[in-house]
Amino acid sequence: MKSRAFFWSCLFIAATLRLAGATTALADAPCGGDFGTWLAGVRQQAAGQGITQATIQSALGDVAFDPAVLARDHAQGVFHQSFEQFSGRMVPPRLNRGRKLLQQYAPLFERIDRQFGVPGAVVVAIWGLETDFGADNGKFPTIRSLATLAYDCRRAEKFRGELLAALQIVDRGDMRAAQMRGAWAGEIGQTQFLPSSYLKYAVDFDGDGRRDLIHSVADALASTANYLKGYGWQRGQPWGEGTANFQVLLQWNASQVYTKTVAYFAQRLADGE
Numbered sequence: 001m002k003s004r005a006f007f008w009s010c011l012f013i014a015a016t017l018r019l020a021g022a023t024t025a026l027a028d029a030p031c032g033g034d035f036g037t038w039l040a041g042v043r044q045q046a047a048g049q050g051i052t053q054a055t056i057q058s059a060l061g062d063v064a065f066d067p068a069v070l071a072r073d074h075a076q077g078v079f080h081q082s083f084e085q086f087s088g089r090m091v092p093p094r095l096n097r098g099r100k101l102l103q104q105y106a107p108l109f110e111r112i113d114r115q116f117g118v119p120g121a122v123v124v125a126i127w128g129l130e131t132d133f134g135a136d137n138g139k140f141p142t143i144r145s146l147a148t149l150a151y152d153c154r155r156a157e158k159f160r161g162e163l164l165a166a167l168q169i170v171d172r173g174d175m176r177a178a179q180m181r182g183a184w185a186g187e188i189g190q191t192q193f194l195p196s197s198y199l200k201y202a203v204d205f206d207g208d209g210r211r212d213l214i215h216s217v218a219d220a221l222a223s224t225a226n227y228l229k230g231y232g233w234q235r236g237q238p239w240g241e242g243t244a245n246f247q248v249l250l251q252w253n254a255s256q257v258y259t260k261t262v263a264y265f266a267q268r269l270a271d272g273e
Helices: 002-027 035-048 053-060 067-074 083-090 092-104 106-116 120-131 142-151 156-171 195-201 217-230 244-252 256-270
Strands: none
Touching: 035 053, 035 142, 035 156, 053 142, 053 156, 067 142, 083 092, 083 256, 092 106, 092 120, 092 256, 106 120, 106 217, 120 217, 120 256, 142 156, 156 195, 195 217, 217 244, 244 256
């Protein structure tokens, strides 16, 4: 009896080890292999992080690889416009609209400045350059875009993390997976947050109980200020090139040309030009 019990115990342990090994292999399914197998690994990893099966099914149940997203990613070129070229193209058409929005949302910007220390002019400049003040947030299904980029082997780890962060946004109730649409590379909302930044810096500033950076102007703009504050924005200090606040703006976008354009646009707005 003792030897038989030992025999079945060994079989159980072996089976458990095989199952654990298979689960680990599934979760670690490499990029670029079979998409279905890879996706099963993501589902397993998401469940291991505590994301509910309802969220996993709603977000990943029918997700597919999108060749159009991959083509856009592979076609990216080095940003080669000069500051004069880029700012000259982007700022003048948006100045009047930016001034009007600063006035229209003046009470909101006063609240944002009090809480986060970031002037409205800086937030409006980012808002205008990122999505033309919310007019063009992007229409790509975020989950599909992130799954495609995570499956591709160029930056698999980065985008797998962003995919899991997007699932967490859905899981905590900020929006349904079907509502999550944005840029082809997975940025969401009126100032284009990657999901990991959304999780860390998004705030409910309109008091409706959700952090909605797509539909709520208050949430989107306050979250942008919270992001800058989180990276060390200094209240009441300048933001031009060479300042500490300019370095914070570089955390938003690492391109010197883009960041100089944000700073220039914001200064024009602040000066009333």
